[in-house]
Amino acid sequence: MTAGACWVLSNGRAGTVNQCLGLAEAIGLPITIKEVRPRAPWRWLPPNMCLSALSSLKLSSDPLHPPWPDLVIACGRSTEALAVAIRRAAQKSEHKIFTIYLQRPSHSTSQFDLLAPPQHDQVIGDNVIETLGALHRITPERLALAAEKFAPLLDHLPRPLIAVLVGGTGNAYRMNETAARKLGQNLAALAQTRSVGLAVTVSRRTGTKNTPALRTALKDTPAVIWDGQGENPYAGFLALADGIIVTADSISMLSEACAVGKPVYVADMPGGSSKFERFHQSLRSAGHTRPYTGDFEFWPATPLAETARVAAFVRDRLKIS
Numbered sequence: 001m002t003a004g005a006c007w008v009l010s011n012g013r014a015g016t017v018n019q020c021l022g023l024a025e026a027i028g029l030p031i032t033i034k035e036v037r038p039r040a041p042w043r044w045l046p047p048n049m050c051l052s053a054l055s056s057l058k059l060s061s062d063p064l065h066p067p068w069p070d071l072v073i074a075c076g077r078s079t080e081a082l083a084v085a086i087r088r089a090a091q092k093s094e095h096k097i098f099t100i101y102l103q104r105p106s107h108s109t110s111q112f113d114l115l116a117p118p119q120h121d122q123v124i125g126d127n128v129i130e131t132l133g134a135l136h137r138i139t140p141e142r143l144a145l146a147a148e149k150f151a152p153l154l155d156h157l158p159r160p161l162i163a164v165l166v167g168g169t170g171n172a173y174r175m176n177e178t179a180a181r182k183l184g185q186n187l188a189a190l191a192q193t194r195s196v197g198l199a200v201t202v203s204r205r206t207g208t209k210n211t212p213a214l215r216t217a218l219k220d221t222p223a224v225i226w227d228g229q230g231e232n233p234y235a236g237f238l239a240l241a242d243g244i245i246v247t248a249d250s251i252s253m254l255s256e257a258c259a260v261g262k263p264v265y266v267a268d269m270p271g272g273s274s275k276f277e278r279f280h281q282s283l284r285s286a287g288h289t290r291p292y293t294g295d296f297e298f299w300p301a302t303p304l305a306e307t308a309r310v311a312a313f314v315r316d317r318l319k320i321s
Contacts, residue, residue, distance in 0.1 A: 005069035007086075008033045009079040015134075015252050016076035019102050022137040023116070024073050026311030028320065032069070034062040038078055048106040050081035054089065057082075068095045071318070075102035084111045098318060102135060114317070116310045118251065120278035129313055131306040132282055133255030138307075143239035143260065150236025157197030157222050162190075162296060163241035164198055165234070165253045166214065168205030173249035173271035180210035183247070183267060184217025186294050191221045194296060198223035199237040205249075245292050248272070251279055258288040261303035265292035 006029040008020040017033075024031045037043075042056035050056065054064055064082065068090040074083035083099050084107055090097040098113045109115055109125035117123045119130040154161060164187060168175040191198055200223055202211050215225055226233055238244065238256065243263040246254045249271075257264045266280060266289050283289040288304055314320075 005029065005067075006031050006071040006073065007069040009072065009074040009082055010035050011076045011078045012037075013076060016079075016102075018137050018252070019075045019135040020073045022135045022307045023100070023102070023311055023314075024071075025137065026139075026307050027071070027314050028311075029071055034064060035060075036064070036079060036082055037061045038082075042081075043078060046106050047077060047080035047084075053081040053085040066093065066095075068093070068097055070097060071314075072097060072099045073102070074100070080105055080107065087111070087113070098314075100314065114314065118279065119282050120275055122278075129310060131310060132286060132288075132304060133258065133279070133306060134251050135307045135310065136252065136256045136259065138235065138238065138256045138259045142235055146233075146235035147239035150233045151240060153233060153236070154197070154199055154224055154240055157199070157224065158195055159197065160194075160242035160298070161197045161199060161240060163237040163244045163257075164200040165237075165244065165246045165250070165257060166200065166202045166206050167247045167250040167253060167269075168203055168207055168210065170205060170249050172273040172276050173247075173269040175205070175207055175210050175247075175249070175269060177209055177213045179270055180206070180213040181217050184214040186267075186292075187223075187245075188218055188221045190294065190296060191223065196222075196296070199233075199241060200225040201232070201234050201237055202226065202228070203250075204228075243296055243298055245296070248276065248280065251276075254279075254283065254289065255304070255306070258283065258301075258304035259307075261301050263297070263299050263301050264289045265296060266290070267292040 006024050008024050010017045010033050037058040038056045039058045042050050072083050072086055087099045100114045101112045103117050104121040104123050115128045238260050244257045245265045245267055246257050247267045248269050
């Protein structure tokens with residue numbers, strides 16, 4: 001296949017869109033992002049019950065009609081039925097299309113050409129290639145650019161430098177002031193006993209009460225704490241750190257941290273689920289993470305390169321030159 005078109009179906013959620021874009025960029029076909037917004041009642045229905053999906057979109061959505069692309073990549077509930085519908089429509093017009101879905105589907109796996117869900121989603125099928133964690137856009141090139149850009153922000157901190165990626169409340173975990181304060185106190189103690197610097201980034205899910213609790217606990221510590229203002233230094237922190245601590249609630253952040261090739265520790269939070277436990281166990285068993293208990297040891301880490309692995313599989317399958 002020569003250079004064709006790739007559609008990334010976007011539901012507007014950064015976590016799922018970044019997975020699709022990471023894979024699309026690694027495959028290397030020209031990318032068009034299609035913003036899709038199903039209207040009621042379709043947006044309330046399970047994807048496998050969403051009939052006439054191509055007719056379900058709001059006027060504010062991008063059009064989904066011929067000419068069809070050669071590749072469609074989707075991730076997230078509101079994009080699943082659309083990927084299936086595009087594949088069916090293209091087949092009726094005898095256009096050869098390849099569809100990829102990156103999560104556990106509600107449709108039969110046979111409705112897609114390839115599924116590349118995380119191992120912890122437990123999807124089985126002949127057209128399934130499991131990944132260890134989520135796909136993402138972290139690459140050596142992006143890390144190098146971010147390191148150059150954000151090095152002045154961290155130059156005054158002692159080394160070794162530990163990046164701390166703090167998530168927050170989600171479906172499985174809960175962040176509260178007590179947990180945020182305890183994490184900050186543990187990090188402050190680590191900075192003192194190990195003479196390390198800290199590069200801390202929080203997310204919107206961390207919470208307006210929890211972020212100040214974390215910041216107060218770290219007030220006398222050699223640390224840079226991103227306040228959410230200006231450009232996000234997240235990739236720069238990953239690139240410049242010697243080791244990384246990530247809270248247990250974020251599959252995306254842990255997958256990205258493990259891709260950097262540095263020691264990664266997982267800081268526990270109140271909550272959890274069987275799905276997250278499978279995820280954490282898979283990373284521990286593969287040697288990519290260790291539980292954070294207050295200390296930090298450095299070990300030779302191998303980058304987790306799942307996005308590149310799936311992209312290479314797709315390029316070979318489609319004979320992309």
